Amino acid sequence: MKESPENKEMTLSDLSDQQLVERFWAGDKEILSELLGRYYSRVYRLCYGILRNPHDAEEVIQEIFLRVFQKLDLFKGESSFSSWLYRVTINTTYMKLREKRGGDMLSFEEVGKMLDEQVMEGSGGEWVSKPDDELLTEEANKIIGEAISLLPEEFQKVVILRDLDGLSTEEVGRLLGLTPSAVKSRLHRARLFLRKRLDDFYRQLFEGG
């Protein structure tokens, strides 16, 4: 892009991701800061949502951004910068997770079977009327984390991208190569699984049974 007086007056925050990416190799550290400012929190939340450990999340996020910035010249702008970044984030973070974890994940079929058997047992105890602040204890946080860790990757990715990151059904489908109906069905099952875990936990806590 040519420098015109107009351009000079623009601040970096006015530029699109694509424009920032094009200027990156001018060696401008400000551009690095700007892109990190836009995406750091979102990428960190994804990494943490998958790895469940702040130290591991910090380690992997270095790898992700380093890889992304090193390969910026390969980035042709065919998809948006953000989907490319997300793709690298997911691939790198799951690679890390596979290195670290033992064999304690449920299979796709197991989750389906558990849900079919359990979901209609109870539609939600009295906890559903309590305020979130009262419910979100450290222990509840742990239950949520464990439930997510138990889910097979196919479910985890969908629920994390949809509910934590707020991507649309279509965006998640494009990112993961799934049809919208596959995204919806996985999202639903992941939410039901999480709901069941929380329901068991809170019933025990509040109703003693």
Place this chain on the structure above:
Amino acid sequence: MGMNQCQEVLRHLAEYVDDELSQELKARIEAHLEKCAFCRNLVKSYEKTINLFKKAHNLELDKNKLERLKNYLISNLFK
């Protein structure tokens, strides 16, 4: 109360709370919800679950971590 209608609510729960249903199906589900406490509770617990899941990940920006990342990248990229 028809079990079939409860099954229908369960099947479309995600689309219902995400507001992705056709008007017709949405109206049918809402009519059922008015009559069925079990399904009302199911919807409520489902929505509550999503909220709690989100709130559990409402991590505050850790400026130290961001600074460390920035320094790491600068030293590795701009040699």
